Amino acid sequence: MENDRHMMRAVKVSLAANVVLCIIKAGAIIVVDSIAILADLGISCIALAVSVILYYAIKVSNKPADILHNYGYGRIENVCEAMEGVVLIGLALAMSFQAIMFIIHPDEVHAPLVGFLCSLASVAINFWGSYYILKLARKSASPALRAEGVHFKLEGYISLAISIAFVLIILATKAGYKTAAIYIDPAATLFVSAVIAVPSVRLLKEAFIKLLDASIEESGQIDVVKVLARHIDKYCNFKDLKTRSAGRKRFVDLHIILPEHISIRKGHQVISDIKADIHSAITESEVTIRMVPCEKDCDFAREKKDCPYLK
Amino acid sequence: MEISTRKEKDVAVVTVSGRIDAITAPDFEGHLDGLIVQGNKLILINLSGLGYISSAGLRSILSSAKKLKGLSGEIFFTGLQGPVEEVFQISGFQSIFKIFPSEGEALNNF
Numbered sequence: 033m034e035n036d037r038h039m040m041r042a043v044k045v046s047l048a049a050n051v052v053l054c055i056i057k058a059g060a061i062i063v064v065d066s067i068a069i070l071a072d073l074g075i076s077c078i079a080l081a082v083s084v085i086l087y088y089a090i091k092v093s094n095k096p097a098d099i100l101h102n103y104g105y106g107r108i109e110n111v112c113e114a115m116e117g118v119v120l121i122g123l124a125l126a127m128s129f130q131a132i133m134f135i136i137h138p139d140e141v142h143a144p145l146v147g148f149l150c151s152l153a154s155v156a157i158n159f160w161g162s163y164y165i166l167k168l169a170r171k172s173a174s175p176a177l178r179a180e181g182v183h184f185k186l187e188g189y190i191s192l193a194i195s196i197a198f199v200l201i202i203l204a205t206k207a208g209y210k211t212a213a214i215y216i217d218p219a220a221t222l223f224v225s226a227v228i229a230v231p232s233v234r235l236l237k238e239a240f241i242k243l244l245d246a247s248i249e250e251s252g253q254i255d256v257v258k259v260l261a262r263h264i265d266k267y268c269n270f271k272d273l274k275t276r277s278a279g280r281k282r283f284v285d286l287h288i289i290l291p292e293h294i295s296i297r298k299g300h301q302v303i304s305d306i307k308a309d310i311h312s313a314i315t316e317s318e319v320t321i322r323m324v325p326c327e328k329d330c331d332f333a334r335e336k337k338d339c340p341y342l343k
Numbered sequence: 344m345e346i347s348t349r350k351e352k353d354v355a356v357v358t359v360s361g362r363i364d365a366i367t368a369p370d371f372e373g374h375l376d377g378l379i380v381q382g383n384k385l386i387l388i389n390l391s392g393l394g395y396i397s398s399a400g401l402r403s404i405l406s407s408a409k410k411l412k413g414l415s416g417e418i419f420f421t422g423l424q425g426p427v428e429e430v431f432q433i434s435g436f437q438s439i440f441k442i443f444p445s446e447g448e449a450l451n452n453f
Contacts, residue, residue, distance in 0.1 A: 247365075253398035254434055260405055261435045269409040273402060330413030 035172040035280070035316070036094045042168040042177050043087045046184070049161040050080040053154055053187075060150035065142045067134045068194045068221045071127040072154070075187060078119055086112055086180055093176070093279050103318075106279030109176035110242045116179040117236025120186065124229040131221035138214040141201055148198035151191045158188030173280040173315050175242065179235055186231060190224045248275040248282045248314070255313035256284060259306060266302045268326045268341055282317040284310055291339045292325045299323050345392075346374050351450050355383040360392025363400030372403035375418075379407065384416030387449050391422025396430050408440070417441070421449045 057073035060066075089112040097104040141147065166181035197220030204213035247253060253275060260270055268289040276283050288306065290299050300323075307319045332339050344367040345360050355378050363371050378386060388404075390396075408418045419441040423431055431437050443449035 250398055254401065254430070257398050257401045257405060258434050260402075261439050264405070264409075264439055268413065269406060271406070331415045332413065 035174075038168045038172045039090045039094070039174055039177060042165045042172075042180070043083065043090050045161060045164055046083045046180050047080070047087060049157050049184070050076055050083050053157055054080055056150050056153055056157075060147055063143050064147035064150070065139065066144075066147050066194075066198075066217055067130055067139075068197060068217050068224070069147055069150070071123075071130060071221050071224070072151075072187075072190055072194060074126070075123050075190065078123060079183060079187065082112075082116055082119055082183070083180070085115065086176055089176055090174070093174075103278060103283070104281060106277075106281040107243070109174055109279030110239050110277075112176040113179040114236055114239035114243065116176075116183055117232050117239055120183065120228055120232035121236065124225040124232060127221050127228075128225040131218040131225065134218035134221075135215065138218070140210075140214055141198075141217050144198045144201045144205070148195055148202070151195040151198060154191035155188055155195060158184050158191055162188055175239070175279060179239070182231060182235060186228050189227055193220050193224045193227065196220070242277055245276045248277050248284075252282055252314050252317075256286075256310055259309040259313060262309065263302070263306050266305070266341065268330070271324070280316050282314050284314070284317055284319045286319070286321045287324045288321055289324045289326050291341045292328065293339075294342060344371065346371065348374075348378065351387075352453070354385045354387050354450060354453055356387045356389060356446065356450075358389040358392065360394075362395040362397075363393065363403070364395065364397040365399040368397065368399035368403045371400060372407060375403065375407040376410070379410055379414065379416070384411065384414060385453055386411065386416070386418045387443075387446065388418060388420050389422045389446055390420060390427050391424060393422075393427050394425075396427050401430065401434050401436065404436070404440075419443065419449060421446050 053076040054073065057069055057076055060069050061073055089108045092105050093109050095105050162181050162184035165177060165184055169177035169181050197216050200216045201213045204210070204216065256273065256275070268291060270286060270288050272285070272287045274285040286306075288303060290302065294302075303321045303323060307321055310319045311317050326333070328334075331337070344362055347358050349356050349358075357374070357378070359371065361367070375386065386407075404418065411418055420431075421443045422445075423442055431440075431442070441449075441452075443452065
């Protein structure tokens with residue numbers, strides 16, 4: 033429940049921040065005729081649309097499992113994460129195209145000081161938003177929120193690059209290099225596109241792998257082994273350990289081999305203990321363990337000795 | 344990953360180097376299973392040349408150790424260093440397996 037609250041708070045922050053960013057950039061574009069700010073405004077508008085989608089995605093993913101979706105709705109978060117990746121890659125391509133067009137047909141930037149101040153405000157909002165959303169994403173282990181936090185951070189870097197570009201434009205104009213100043217704006221846009229493209233591709237790749245039922249992260253798998261090692265004297269062996277994730281939920285499936293003559297009560301206790309330990313080690317996990325009887329292929333069975341796991 | 348095995352008295356000494364990850368762990372487990380099927384009850388694994396072990400590798404070790412325990416055998420280790428030693432510590436393997444500082448000391452123990 034607390035996780036759900038964290039997530040909804042993060043999405044509301046994302047929505048509010050994106051609205052403010054859109055207003056600042058739309059205001060700036062009227063005064064400053066800058067392609068970099070126009071591209072940045074485009075990013076913020078799309079980010080706002082993604083935040084709205086994220087809001088509904090988080091709401092849906094918080095719904096409990098039902099008869100139609102027996103494993104819950106967690107996977108919608110991975111879909112949202114992939115969407116963020118696609119949107120950011122699309123933006124990088126569109127920005128690059130527009131920057132190249134402006135290099136071919138250059139145009140002068142008006143009121144660069146206003147542009148600089150607006151971009152600086154965007155830097156502050158984006159980095160604060162990123163810090164806050166990523167903090168809540170870590171608490172709730174939500175991939176969709178993590179993607180949104182990364183998105184904000186990237187936007188922060190974009191605005192930072194644009195701010196630096198405006199400083200350069202002001203300096204170049206004052207120094208009398210007007211022709212050079214014209215090219216700083218599209219050059220900054222191209223640089224920013226390249227900066228966004230790399231993490232966006234990584235984000236999309238990660239989301240896609242999760243959608244293809246990849247195993248959970250390595251630290252989670254080590255946690256499972258750790259629990260199995262802790263209970264090593266309670267079971268004969270284990271097999272068919274499988275893990276997967278859907279959004280922030282982690283699923284662990286496992287077969288535990290127990291002595292054939294163990295009582296149902298004791299067998300159930302062993303399974304429950306292992307299950308509880310895995311559950312507490314991996315947040316938001318659903319653990320399914322099946323009891324499998326031993327095949328009596330050990331020395332204890334062959335030599336009719338007391339089974340050590342029945343004690 | 345490279346594995347070599349030699350016999351020292353009753354102990355099968357397995358030297359493994361490189362990486363044991365999700366790709367190589369099944370081969371590693373297959374190698375240990377092969378030794379168990381051949382009747383080796385004491386297996387010493389020298390990890391001094393191992394640079395990385397993943398959770399899949401740890402699973403292979405745990406599963407083989409369980410098989411061997413059922414046959415009154417045992418797996419023990421030597422040559423733990425760097426990240427491999429760290430993973431053994433994190434996973435709790437250091438408290439459930441016998442670990443020796445050198446091959447000689449391990450072999451003298453049996």
